[in-house]
Amino acid sequence: MKYRSLGRTGWHVSEISFGAWAIGGAWGDVDDRESLAALHAALDGGVNFFDTADVYGDGRSERLFARLKKERKEKFYIATKAGRRLAAQTPEGYTRKNLTGWIERSLRNLNTDALDLLQLHCPPTPVYYLPEVFGILDDLVQSGKVRHYGVSVEKVEEALKAIEFPNVQSVQIIFNIFRQRPAELFFGEAQKRKVGILARVPLASGMLSGKISRASKFAKDDHRNFNRHGEAFDRGETFSGVDFETALQAVDELKKLTPKTISLAQLALRWILEFPAVTCSIPGAKRPAQVSENIAASDLPPLSPATLKKIGAIYNSRIKPLVHHYW
Numbered sequence: 001m002k003y004r005s006l007g008r009t010g011w012h013v014s015e016i017s018f019g020a021w022a023i024g025g026a027w028g029d030v031d032d033r034e035s036l037a038a039l040h041a042a043l044d045g046g047v048n049f050f051d052t053a054d055v056y057g058d059g060r061s062e063r064l065f066a067r068l069k070k071e072r073k074e075k076f077y078i079a080t081k082a083g084r085r086l087a088a089q090t091p092e093g094y095t096r097k098n099l100t101g102w103i104e105r106s107l108r109n110l111n112t113d114a115l116d117l118l119q120l121h122c123p124p125t126p127v128y129y130l131p132e133v134f135g136i137l138d139d140l141v142q143s144g145k146v147r148h149y150g151v152s153v154e155k156v157e158e159a160l161k162a163i164e165f166p167n168v169q170s171v172q173i174i175f176n177i178f179r180q181r182p183a184e185l186f187f188g189e190a191q192k193r194k195v196g197i198l199a200r201v202p203l204a205s206g207m208l209s210g211k212i213s214r215a216s217k218f219a220k221d222d223h224r225n226f227n228r229h230g231e232a233f234d235r236g237e238t239f240s241g242v243d244f245e246t247a248l249q250a251v252d253e254l255k256k257l258t259p260k261t262i263s264l265a266q267l268a269l270r271w272i273l274e275f276p277a278v279t280c281s282i283p284g285a286k287r288p289a290q291v292s293e294n295i296a297a298s299d300l301p302p303l304s305p306a307t308l309k310k311i312g313a314i315y316n317s318r319i320k321p322l323v324h325h326y327w
């Protein structure tokens, strides 16, 4: 496992880290014992950074980390998020009282005195034009309840606005073979300001593992069933916003150019690592075997220029018209 600097925090985090949404909920049935085994496998493989949120399984995901901390001695970082407990997403909801309340709850779930990294959880765009919200976050750092803060965004423009606030240490954004626009302008701006980038949904919700087919069935409570068209939250969070049929066709082409010695999931994760602006990707995983496969991508050699070119061509011809200017 290789490590990269996260913003100006002084932390060196695993370039393949771990996303803990699926082990909380909204991805079909999960078993806490298996989820904990996946978290242990991540630590065993050198992962030292985990992304969760207060709403994943209504705290179930955060509480698994409190258990993990009891079972392990080594230091690891936990990034959590706040904002999605609001009944309706309005900028007026991002008050001192609400933010403090959400944070107190995360502190209890995680059984800790201070959050390592707190991210605003895809707030509505006007929040990025409310300096007072970032002032509240500064106060929470001052008070010692939060060590650092960042944002998780839907759109490139929100990311560009967020990094105008000098104490934003990280931006979490969808970045994968199916979502390439962040690399055009935003990555350079983030690097100039030494802001870390967490590449989320790196496998396009599992689509870029190559295991999903036209016959795949998803449980009722799996967002790959109930949010394909954005019925519950931003449609870009499910399969990266690419319709199922187009995604499958692009995956078939990607399989053809994947070197025989690696899996498509590893190709997808390796592709992200070719961008030095990215601090880490945070693939979700429910089982130890998925974790081991994913983290092995860090030790693979870089992809060849010819492979990168072919990936670019698949994106340009099949995916770009469907996603590029939407986020």
Ligand SMILES: NC(=O)c1ccc[n+]([C@@H]2O[C@H](COP(=O)([O-])OP(=O)(O)OC[C@H]3O[C@@H](n4cnc5c(N)ncnc54)[C@H](OP(=O)(O)O)[C@@H]3O)[C@@H](O)[C@H]2O)c1
Pocket: 018, 019, 020, 021, 022, 027, 051, 052, 081, 121, 122, 152, 153, 172, 200, 201, 202, 203, 204, 205, 206, 207, 209, 211, 237, 265, 282, 283, 284, 285, 286, 289, 290, 291, 293, 294
């Ligand atoms: N708004 C936000 O801030 C936001 C939104 C989305 C995600 N995130 C964060 O980003 C993280 C990553 O995104 P994501 O979990 O949505 O999507 P993802 O990482 O693209 O996909 C994860 C899913 O793919 C499958 N998978 C993982 N590794 C695999 C492998 N090696 N082979 C086959 N299948 C594999 C697993 O599901 P199955 O086994 O069920 O197929 C897993 O849950 C999340 O966990 C969360 O921490 C944040």
